[in-house]
Amino acid sequence: MLDGSDLKSVRKNAGISQTDMAKKLDCDRRTIINYEQGVCEPKASQLFRWLSVCKIDLKPLAAQVRSTKESLFLLFTLTIISPYIASVFYVGTLSSCALYGAIRKQKSILQISLIAITLYTLEFNSLSYFEAFLSNLINDQLKVSVIYYMFQIAFSILGYSIFTYIIKKNHWHYAENPRLSNLVRVIPLIYIYFATIVTLHLIDFYIDEKYNYTFLSVFYTHYENLIYIGMSLIIFTLVAMVVSHEKELKRAV
CATH class of the missing domain: 1.10.260.40 (lambda repressor-like DNA-binding domains)
Structure with missing residues (x-):
């Protein structure tokens, strides 16, 4: 090979x-x-x-x-594990959850799905343009990479902040269904997970570029898969919310 x-x-x-x-x-x-x-x-x-x-x-x-x-x-x-296909699957699944939320008039599922789609789409589409802009503005490739990763971290922190605010705003609504409430509270933690992975990725990149030392190289080797884990957790949480709501509807019949 x-x-x-x-x-x-x-x-x-x-x-x-x-x-x-x-x-x-x-x-x-x-x-x-x-x-x-x-x-x-x-x-x-x-x-x-x-x-x-x-x-x-x-x-x-x-x-x-x-x-x-x-x-x-x-x-x-090959096509299944392609990043593009993974992105389409992710957005498609979240869109299905949003559609369910709209049909069932389940505000929490609709809200979370739409926000997650918006955050991911904005980040996915803006990263390449942002890197190109930085490369034209700054000659130092290390600085470009650091700012690029910080931009990704900022999106994760934004996601955490938005979902934390939503949870506080809808506290009494979620309290009516303890299981739904617990699932909703997982979402901000997933964005903290994203921010942590990218931060460790950035730290390892910086110290390796500066000192040629890769003690966190695992985050480079498996970075893509670690991000996919976070995306899978968001999908799993939303699907679990849908299942929980369906069970609640059946009990009410």
């Missing part, structure tokens, strides 16, 4: 910068550096996307992977 130096060579031959490759793989530039230095290996989906972006014929690689008896599974799951 390909090692870090091979990936670097392929990228350079295609005339693609590390920053551009990071955007195409929906990750940060440091992750690209880690792949090329052999600190960690890209997932199968990212490897295939890397080569596809560089316009490399994937047939020989697919044949090599097939020899390990893993290719059918990997090729089948």
